[in-house]
Amino acid sequence: xxxxxxxGGGVVQPGKSLILSCAASGFSFRSYAMHWxxxxxxxxxxxxxxxxNDGRHKDYADSVKxxxxxxxxxxxxxxxxxxxxxxxxxxxxxxxxxxxxxxxGSDIYFEYWGQGNMVxxxx
Amino acid sequence: xxxxxxxxxxxxxSPGESATLSCRASQSVGSTYLAWYQQKPGQPPRLLxxxxxxxxxxxxxxxxxxxxxTDFTLTISKLExxxxxxxxxxxxxxxxxxxxxGTKLEIK
Numbered sequence: 001x002x003x004x005x006x007x008g009g010g011v012v013q014p015g016k017s018l019i020l021s022c023a024a025s026g027f028s029f030r031s032y033a034m035h036w037x038x039x040x041x042x043x044x045x046x047x048x049x050x051x052x053n054d055g056r057h058k059d060y061a062d063s064v065k066x067x068x069x070x071x072x073x074x075x076x077x078x079x080x081x082x083x084x085x086x087x088x089x090x091x092x093x094x095x096x097x098x099x100x101x102x103x104x105g106s107d108i109y110f111e112y113w114g115q116g117n118m119v120x121x122x123x
Numbered sequence: 124x125x126x127x128x129x130x131x132x133x134x135x136x137s138p139g140e141s142a143t144l145s146c147r148a149s150q151s152v153g154s155t156y157l158a159w160y161q162q163k164p165g166q167p168p169r170l171l172x173x174x175x176x177x178x179x180x181x182x183x184x185x186x187x188x189x190x191x192x193t194d195f196t197l198t199i200s201k202l203e204x205x206x207x208x209x210x211x212x213x214x215x216x217x218x219x220x221x222x223x224x225g226t227k228l229e230i231k
Contacts, residue, residue, distance in 0.1 A: 045168065045211060045222040061219060095167055106219040109158035111179065113167035 002026040004096050004114035011120045012086055022079040022096030022114055030054075030074040033104045036081050038092035039116075048094070049081065052104045059106060064090075086121045093118050125149055125214050127223035135231040142199040144226045146190075146212035154191035156216035162225075163208045171210075172197065204230075 036048040049070040069082040097110040126149040160168035170179040172188035
């Protein structure tokens with residue numbers, strides 16, 4: 001079965017960096033675009049970033065553009081999110097998510113989600 | 124980007140009753156580009172319905188999504204104890220896909 005397992009969260013000071021990882025299994029990872037979606041405490045969901053199946057195409061939410069970088073390693077079935085210049089408002093649970101089809105675009109829904117990883121930005 | 128407004132914010136019902144959750148979009152998302160998710164505390168969202176009539180794998184037929192244009196509804200018939208959770212709608216007609224702020228379905 002499809003499994004997505006995030007790691008790497010924690011507490012970090014404003015302005016610092018953190019990297020999140022997502023280990024995928026149970027499906028052909030190299031065939032799917034992958035996404036990060038976040039949820040601030042007690043709030044709704046916000047799409048963060050997408051990477052194409054081959055890693056050549058990427059896109060970001062305006063709120064993180066220029067600070068976050070998404071990447072993947074298809075040989076290891078892993079997805080990463082490098083987060084730089086972190087702000088208090090980046091505090092959230094970060095989910096890696098897979099769409100239902102082999103489609104590149106942020107105009108898609110999500111069939112599979114990881115358990116989530118908490119990132120807290122605080123001084 | 125398209126803004127989704129969900130109502131009510133909280134809905135208090137008893138097991139066995141039916142629930143009607145609303146999602147209104149700031150512009151048309153057609154009839155097929157709206158999904159609904161269920162989220163319980165400490166868990167990721169779970170896909171319930173998508174498109175005009177789609178239901179995710181393993182989702183009971185008590186859950187049904189409907190609507191078109193800017194007004195959409197998730198109906199849950201004969202509420203079970205495990206149905207009490209937060210529900211989110213998501214539009215995927217335009218990039219980026221956006222989510223509503225959620226409706227909390229609580230036991231009365």
